[in-house]
Amino acid sequence: MAQRFSSSLERMQENQATPSLAEEFGVEGEWSMAVRHRIRWAECDLYGHVNHTAYLVMFEDLRVAHWRSLGQVLRADQAGPVVAKLEARYVRALAFEDEVLLTLRVPGLRNTSFTHDYAVWKNGLCFECKALLVCVKDGVSTPIPPEARRLMIERDGAKPA
Amino acid sequence: MAQRFSSSLERMQENQATPSLAEEFGVEGEWSMAVRHRIRWAECDLYGHVNHTAYLVMFEDLRVAHWRSLGQVLRADQAGPVVAKLEARYVRALAFEDEVLLTLRVPGLRNTSFTHDYAVWKNGLCFECKALLVCVKDGVSTPIPPEARRLMIERDGAKPA
Amino acid sequence: MAQRFSSSLERMQENQATPSLAEEFGVEGEWSMAVRHRIRWAECDLYGHVNHTAYLVMFEDLRVAHWRSLGQVLRADQAGPVVAKLEARYVRALAFEDEVLLTLRVPGLRNTSFTHDYAVWKNGLCFECKALLVCVKDGVSTPIPPEARRLMIERDGAKPA
């Protein structure tokens, strides 16, 4: 499993993932992107843990980085991903300054939408989320740009529906 | 339907909901809490719409108000709700200064957990979310306090599982 | 002092301030706007207090409300206030669910800029801030719209420099 994970990671240029990351953080499954993150002060709340909304901001950053890795830009006047659905599961609480790994993969895509899986790892799974993203331009759904579509399928292993 | 909605709303002391709210915002179904909200500058992003994380902060406020209405307090050293799961659906985009209605209900509860439904309304449904909340004290799940349990069942219509 | 404060407050339509607010919160000086606020969960950090950035978001809301009270709208393609300088003093810490009063006044204005004073009150002063705001359109400074200028001087008592 870790084997396939690392080979998948090696395909990403931007994020310097190494085979040992999977072992270091207890990652399971195959992921397209992996980014180290240290929990920030602003991400924690009065309970002393990462606030449930902070996870979604972390993955907003990862989603932006992924979109950029597809040769696209995020701008109000360009086709870009808009969150249509989220299913999040908070498995284990995280604390200030915890060192974690954020991962992303692209399970599938359709004409105007695609799915992302996100996860946070530290000695195994801490958080996981499935997102449905619709490609939107000027307020209406629009086909995924061809180059982005090609890379999601060929590089990220996304399955067309 | 609006009839049952309003009678449910009348049970809440804190939020001054009136029968006409359901009509004004196109609310469907029966809800225990309803709060008017005007979309804030800080809730919008570069797309010109409410950011997907901002909805969850709005409902954090509503969840806090609901917990308080159960005679409880939110403090690190007391039993309190922690988000374990979220299922959110972004139905229609909202813009800066939109006037919306936020609603909350409590579909069910178990010994140490309960569920919340959240929705945002403006000429009908704009956003909906199901949350599983675990009652946690000192990092471990703990039974819902008896008074909170009683009010969730009797006042909010929560169904014990 | 409280006398002048209340008469100033009465000039504001939007925020239902009464003479007793000054006494209730220990307000000193004369203010044009006053809004009650209960400290939110999302505004507090690991220290158990309101995070220093949260005060500035509270006053972003008040600044928006004030701009609207001048007959203006906040939109990317319209003249609107942009923060050029801030001087903030954190006098006493605030905690979750504290009931506070937020106040705003407009000490002075020039052709393309104006100043705001902000304060948070609870048994006296907790936070104060002076802001220099530049009226900006399409990325360059632009004269304050005449109607806004008139109201800032006549209603809010702003002194032209």
Place this chain on the structure above:
Amino acid sequence: MAQRFSSSLERMQENQATPSLAEEFGVEGEWSMAVRHRIRWAECDLYGHVNHTAYLVMFEDLRVAHWRSLGQVLRADQAGPVVAKLEARYVRALAFEDEVLLTLRVPGLRNTSFTHDYAVWKNGLCFECKALLVCVKDGVSTPIPPEARRLMIERDGAKPA
């Protein structure tokens, strides 16, 4: 000037600053810490620019990193820095995905307080801020821990008042 800047940077272990950073970003003056940053989606607002509060969160991260570099931890039950005053000047607007350099230095210190200068650079100065930080434990000011005091003076060049 750049000479002194780089030698100062070399003293920091954590942040891999090189002499060329000063030239790349148009940095002026001598700084103790320098961190590259790419403007995030969540930091921008409807105006299409970095929101004025986002700068302060960026420097909260830098302040935390600096405190850690002094051999200290940030915890509710330990002596830690609390913001007492801020003076911020927004010099030039920044946009989504701009590559900037964040810098920090420690101009001076007293028994229970110290000062930080923060700045954001991109082809010269974009933002600058002076902060007065009070060392607080259990809600009251407390002397700066000796090791932190020593490093601020010897490594960061802070001048005792």
